[in-house]
Amino acid sequence: MEALVRRCRLPVLGAHQPIRPRHSSALGRPRWLLLSQLFQPLSLPVGSEGGWEGRPGEPTCRSQRLMLQGGLIHPASPGCYCYLPPTVRAMEKLVRVIDEEMQALGGQKLNLPSLSSAEPWRASGRWDQMGPELFRLLDRHNHSYCLGPTHEEAVTELVASQSNLSYKQLPLRLYQVTRKFRDEPKPRFGLLRSREFYMKDMYTFDASEEAARHTYDQVCDAYCRLLSRLGLPFVKVRAATGSIGGTTSHEFQLPADVGEDRLVLCPEGHFAANVETLNGEQTSCPTCRERLTETKGIEVGHTFFLGTKYSSVSNAVFSSPENKPQLAQMGCYGLGVTRILAASIEVLSTEDSIRWPSLIAPYQLCFIPPKRGSKEEEEGAAQLEQVYDHLASALPHLAGDSVLDDRTQLTIGKRLKDANKLGYPYVVIAGKRACEDPPVFEVWNQNAGEVLFLTKEGIAELLSKVQVL
Incomplete structure (x- = not known):
């Protein structure tokens, strides 16, 4: 080299x-x-001073090593990277694929502030619920803010501010591709677990639960199409709703040894879940009774059916056909843009050669x-x-x-x-x-x-x- x-x-x-x-x-x-x-330019080898994050001897992964050796990323601070020109080109191409799929669903692209006021987060209960992973800061007037890891509060406030929203304008499918921030306690594996990253997040507003669940299925299908277009070996698994909340959730996972999620899969494809969703030790498929296999996965996408969890807090309403205010039914949908880049290199490459989608x-x-x-x-x-x-x-x-x-x-x-x-x-x-x-x-x-x-x-x-x- x-x-x-x-x-x-x-x-x-x-x-x-x-x-x-x-x-x-x-x-x-x-x-x-x-x-x-x-x-x-190339980065430093594993364990060198000022090189890769972490102490000498800490585990690294294939994508992290190849991206550093190939001059695709360069460490700036723990969990934060400079994306070099070839990586930016790959990311821009990926965003164009995402745009095609989201706009085919009627998605409208916007951009919400990364710096979010604390008030909507306190109202939703997530200011305390998110814990230390939420980057928090005070401005010169002693007002509290956070760097957004996600934007449910911000987009719901935006829609709630439209006082004359009609059912005829629904569904609303709003999305963005922006930098996100998460104060990881131990960032590792390069772009697979970082503190600053790019994400595509879509937020949908529907007039009824039935319509919102139809939207949910449509976005999940779009995620499957996108990952198939990239030639990535993904699985869609049942997932926990976590701090975002809602009643239904799925993850889109790339099976990989360095994955941080444990998955159980039916060999016939009838059932797939993150083990954190299971009650007790489930060893067989509930449909065909075949023994479930376990693997690790890298989460690259996550979907949530939210119902009125956020619209009720912000009073995001629309006028029904009877001209009565009605709460919008919501969903939110994330794709890790920079994580897809790293995860695709992780699962497609050899030990010493990058293979891109x-x-x-x-x-x-x-x-x-x-x-x-x-x-x-x-x-x-x-x-x-x-x-x-x-x-x-x-x-x-x-x-x-x-x-x-x-x-x-x-x-x-x-x-x-x-x-x-x-x-x-x-x-x-x-x-x-x-x-x-x-x-x-x-x-x-x-x-x-x-x-x-x-x-x-x-x-x-x-x-x-x-x-x-």
Whole structure:
């Protein structure tokens, strides 16, 4: 990994190289990003001073280690991280997938303050119930505030302030993607258990319990679609309502050894639950009587049917068809955005190589030109540029999703090893066969674990199936 440490200090390709830098061409097409210019510094190894949080010898997990080694995150303070440019790209892609699913449900995106007044929290009873995990502070006027870990109180106050809300305007499905804060007693495992994180939270308001339960089912189905689109092996399990409350709750879990939740599953798929919801020791499925299996899971989503728990406190009412005030029936629905990023790396990757869900990989393509000074240098680099130009013309949506590993003082093998570790779904290499007639390129399909030898037309055909957000 020494080359990655030096990455930000390496010069770009010399003027004699035929490969152009990352600028728009005369045709207005974006150019590939030069890897030597990408800010992706490495973190320190486990146990080093100032490196990963915790003391030397504390347990870490695969996603934490790979994200630090790959320059995807950098520790800022215990449980808080800098998200580096590739991670931000992946997160923005993930948010676009979330937006598609939420807006397909009629979701409307808003943004609520992270800094919340204590009064609504006291009214709901959660100011005391949340305990020390709630970040609390006083302003200069000695008024109490908290940094929101969730926003049930804030959004219910907002809807309650609309005095002329009619049943004709329901259902309301309001959501946001924002930073959240939780004063974890012992943050660990990188983005899987942090003190500052990104979450998508949706809050719904319906005219009846029946309508609200229909909304609940719709959002759960959207979560299943989203996780399936990402190719993640998830299970939906019955869950406890905890400090948020309500009468019905489900978690969306990715089975993993480092998960903090214990799950019991029916092998036939009839029953799944977090063990904290069970009364006593339940060992068999209540439907088919098969023996339940136990596993650990990483919670990436949580849904709650709230009823009138919060609307009754804030008096969030609407006018019924009889023009009478009626309390709205509510639900709330969370997705851990940064946790999904880390959890997907945790469950999809190998011990030493990142594997992204293809849909949200920071960059889809990595191009590797010949080594500087090799006999293939000039012609191979020119042929690789022709591949890029062909793709930019045939598949313009991929043009801005490409990087060029311009560290040509390194061998192709070393750069391919780095590309494999960083998890680019596709790697295109200009080796000796790039100088043949017609030129043939080595193409690594990382997620499928296969190597192909293709012409530029063959590469375009292969990549035509790639979806880019």
